[in-house]
Amino acid sequence: MGDSLITIIAIVLAAVLMFIFPLMSMSDRTDDISQLTVQTATTEFVDNVRTTGKLTMSDYSAFEQKVYSTGNSFDIEMQLDSLDENPAKKTAQASQTKIGENVYYTIYTSQILGAISSGDLLLKEGDMFSTSVKNTNTTLGQQLKNFFYTVAGNDTYTIAAEHGGYVTANGNN
Amino acid sequence: MKIQYLAVVFIIIMLPISLVFSEYISAQVETVSLQISFDTKLDNATYDAIKAFQINTINNATSDLADSKIRDIEAAANAFYKSIGTSFNMVGYDTESLSNYVPALVFTLYDGFYIHSQFENTLDDETMDNIKPGSTYDGTEGQILGLKPYISYSCRYQSGNIDVTITYSLDNYITVQGIDASGNGINIAGYLISNISNSTENSIRYRDVTIEKEPALTQQLYKNDVRYIYTKINGQRYYKEQGKDDKWFYISNNRVETIEEEFSETENDMAYRYYKEALEFRDALETAGITSLTPDDAVDENGDPLTDAVITNADGEVIYSFMEGPNSNQPIFDYGTSKNNAIELPDSKFNEHRLAVIRYTIEKNLSVALANYNNGTYDFRMPKLSEEDWATIMNNVSLISFLQGISIGGKIYNGYSVINNNKNEEVVTENSIYIIDDPTDSSGHYHRITHKGLNSYLSSYPNAIGMFNIEFERRSIETSANERRYYYPYRQLGCYDCYVLQTGNDTINTDSNIYEYVDSCGNRLAKLYYTALGRERYSMYKIYRTTDFIQQFYNNSP
Numbered sequence: 001m002g003d004s005l006i007t008i009i010a011i012v013l014a015a016v017l018m019f020i021f022p023l024m025s026m027s028d029r030t031d032d033i034s035q036l037t038v039q040t041a042t043t044e045f046v047d048n049v050r051t052t053g054k055l056t057m058s059d060y061s062a063f064e065q066k067v068y069s070t071g072n073s074f075d076i077e078m079q080l081d082s083l084d085e086n087p088a089k090k091t092a093q094a095s096q097t098k099i100g101e102n103v104y105y106t107i108y109t110s111q112i113l114g115a116i117s118s119g120d121l122l123l124k125e126g127d128m129f130s131t132s133v134k135n136t137n138t139t140l141g142q143q144l145k146n147f148f149y150t151v152a153g154n155d156t157y158t159i160a161a162e163h164g165g166y167v168t169a170n171g172n173n
Numbered sequence: 174m175k176i177q178y179l180a181v182v183f184i185i186i187m188l189p190i191s192l193v194f195s196e197y198i199s200a201q202v203e204t205v206s207l208q209i210s211f212d213t214k215l216d217n218a219t220y221d222a223i224k225a226f227q228i229n230t231i232n233n234a235t236s237d238l239a240d241s242k243i244r245d246i247e248a249a250a251n252a253f254y255k256s257i258g259t260s261f262n263m264v265g266y267d268t269e270s271l272s273n274y275v276p277a278l279v280f281t282l283y284d285g286f287y288i289h290s291q292f293e294n295t296l297d298d299e300t301m302d303n304i305k306p307g308s309t310y311d312g313t314e315g316q317i318l319g320l321k322p323y324i325s326y327s328c329r330y331q332s333g334n335i336d337v338t339i340t341y342s343l344d345n346y347i348t349v350q351g352i353d354a355s356g357n358g359i360n361i362a363g364y365l366i367s368n369i370s371n372s373t374e375n376s377i378r379y380r381d382v383t384i385e386k387e388p389a390l391t392q393q394l395y396k397n398d399v400r401y402i403y404t405k406i407n408g409q410r411y412y413k414e415q416g417k418d419d420k421w422f423y424i425s426n427n428r429v430e431t432i433e434e435e436f437s438e439t440e441n442d443m444a445y446r447y448y449k450e451a452l453e454f455r456d457a458l459e460t461a462g463i464t465s466l467t468p469d470d471a472v473d474e475n476g477d478p479l480t481d482a483v484i485t486n487a488d489g490e491v492i493y494s495f496m497e498g499p500n501s502n503q504p505i506f507d508y509g510t511s512k513n514n515a516i517e518l519p520d521s522k523f524n525e526h527r528l529a530v531i532r533y534t535i536e537k538n539l540s541v542a543l544a545n546y547n548n549g550t551y552d553f554r555m556p557k558l559s560e561e562d563w564a565t566i567m568n569n570v571s572l573i574s575f576l577q578g579i580s581i582g583g584k585i586y587n588g589y590s591v592i593n594n595n596k597n598e599e600v601v602t603e604n605s606i607y608i609i610d611d612p613t614d615s616s617g618h619y620h621r622i623t624h625k626g627l628n629s630y631l632s633s634y635p636n637a638i639g640m641f642n643i644e645f646e647r648r649s650i651e652t653s654a655n656e657r658r659y660y661y662p663y664r665q666l667g668c669y670d671c672y673v674l675q676t677g678n679d680t681i682n683t684d685s686n687i688y689e690y691v692d693s694c695g696n697r698l699a700k701l702y703y704t705a706l707g708r709e710r711y712s713m714y715k716i717y718r719t720t721d722f723i724q725q726f727y728n729n730s731p
Binding site: 007010013125168 | 175177178180181188192217218221225228252255256259
């Protein structure tokens with residue numbers, strides 16, 4: 001009796017060791033690779049927008065495809081802070097195109113998607129553009145981890161990337 | 174004991190250990206990758222701030238005046254916080270909270286530097302009551318974020334009667350203020366240049382090259398095919414209107430302002446004046462006894478010798494000592510006797526001392542500023558900057574940013590970033606002069622001085638001139654209330670061999686320098702280069718010049 005119990009425990013442990021552990025580390029590596037892909041894609045996408053001053057639907061779709069190709073679903077958030085060129089919004093002295101001194105108005109993902117679905121979105125020097133990507137599904141790595149130790153919450157994600165900065169070129173020339 | 178028992182016991186012991194280990198290692202990996210991502214973010218934000226500074230100064234005709242410059246710098250600092258806030262937003266930091274972790278943004282400029290950081294506002298109610306409405310003084314109590322007073326790259330020297338403060342700059346320009354050898358007050362400024370001779374009415378010799386007054390320069394504004402005669406005086410460009418009433422005008426705040434005064438339409442003598450005044454400045458320094466000063470004459474603000482003024486590298490080795498080095502009792506302002514030991518060469522005693530003063534001033538003030546920056550959360554310290562970073566800082570206008578005290582898992586982040594600003598109107602470095610083959614042909618090219626065989630290439634271009642690199646940057650002008658036009662003052666393109674791909678350049682040996690290289694390029698190229706260097710340096714805004722300075726260029730007296 002005692003022997004068979006121990007044998008069963010040993011078999012279970014052996015199964016854990018031989019299957020679950022390698023699986024866990026494999027899925028962890030997969031997540032790492034996805035993370036790298038997503039980070040690279042995000043940086044590329046944002047830098048492309050920043051240096052050309054132009055956001056097009058085809059760029060966005062290509063970016064979307066690239067991150068979805070990792071096999072996960074993602075929440076992509078974009079934010080565009082547009083330099084307000086109306087003179088004297090903030091102070092009487094502020095020069096209208098001076099970068100760093102003026103008021104910005106901000107548009108977010110849904111507005112940006114609305115704008116690029118009907119044509120290119122042109123940005124100008126001094127605008128700021130940023131994008132963040134987070135996975136919304138539970139990856140295999142997360143599932144396995146949750147099996148051993150629960151770190152799950154509402155907002156847990158393992159693959160996330162963000163990038164942003166100043167736009168350095170005018171989109172309309 | 175059966176083998177199953179052993180296996181079970183072994184696994185029960187090993188499993189938790191390996192779990193803990195893998196967690197620990199992944200935490201370490203996370204820390205390292207966070208650190209790298211923070212470094213990148215800091216670099217990006219610093220770069221964005223420099224970019225904002227460049228765009229703002231190039232489109233601001235008064236950017237070299239002190240209060241206008243302060244606005245540009247504050248705008249650049251805002252750009253930094255805005256940019257770093259954007260890249261950190263997803264991690265949960267915003268601009269406001271991040272400024273607590275930035276103990277200093279250091280804007281190194283031509284003859285000093287600004288520190289932008291939070292500081293304690295000591296403006297009291299009594300003073301506040303006496304301030305006129307609309308003043309820029311801020312009455313906010315406690316910590317405020319802003320620019321601290323300007324700190325010059327200066328050093329005080331005492332020797333016999335002499336008690337002067339010398340302010341150095343990023344090139345060979347110095348300002349001397351105090352008491353000279355004969356006990357008289359002195360307040361002079363100028364360029365230190367050796368090997369100038371044969372000063373005549375129209376020409377002067379420098380390094381065996383005759384520098385003459387050039388024909389007037391022309392430049393394009395937004396109109397195609399119209400070239401305006403222009404002259405740049407004390408940082409401001411004045412253009413001659415074509416047609417209409419032919420008045421001279423300048424561009425201020427992107428708008429055209431007409432003036433009554435007139436300048437020469439035929440010649441530009443800025444380069445000639447540069448060398449001529451340098452020769453006069455040499456005489457003035459010798460008369461005042463300043464040329465006898467040595468590094469060990471340096472004293473602090475109380476008149477005590479600067480015994481602690483030692484420059485060490487990251488390994489703690491002494492690079493330069495004011496009191497004990499091999500040059501400490503050799504004259505700083507040694508003009509030398511030949512072309513090979515001229516005072517303007519990078520390895521001269523003057524330049525070694527100048528760089529030491531700049532570095533000592535920054536290190537001393539910055540370490541105090543950082544140590545005193547306390548928000549109660551983290552003990553801020555100045556990190557050791559690498560030698561390459563120091564070389565960057567001392568060569569051109571730059572921005573040093575610090576980000577410290579953010580927890581990144583196993584460590585506290587402590588990083589800095591140095592970004593060089595090589596397109597600015599602050600300083601004309603030896604590398605910022607390009608040679609245009611044909612200035613009137615907008616499909617012509619501009620070249621680096623190190624372009625292989627440039628001399629023979631230029632033989633078919635009789636009108637070639639040297640030009641400052643920011644003249645190839647885009648500017649903007651408001652032509653009417655709602656219309657903004659962009660233009661390039663010089664529309665030439667960068668040469669594909671030497672500028673774009675940079676494969677067709679001669680390399681300057683480490684034991685040589687650009688002056689010796691230019692001397693070897695032949696007389697014509699050397700003349701173009703030295704003329705442009707002199708013209709652009711002399712045309713820069715200089716703080717010591719009085720409002721009368723411009724009057725000597727007027728052709729008429731209104």
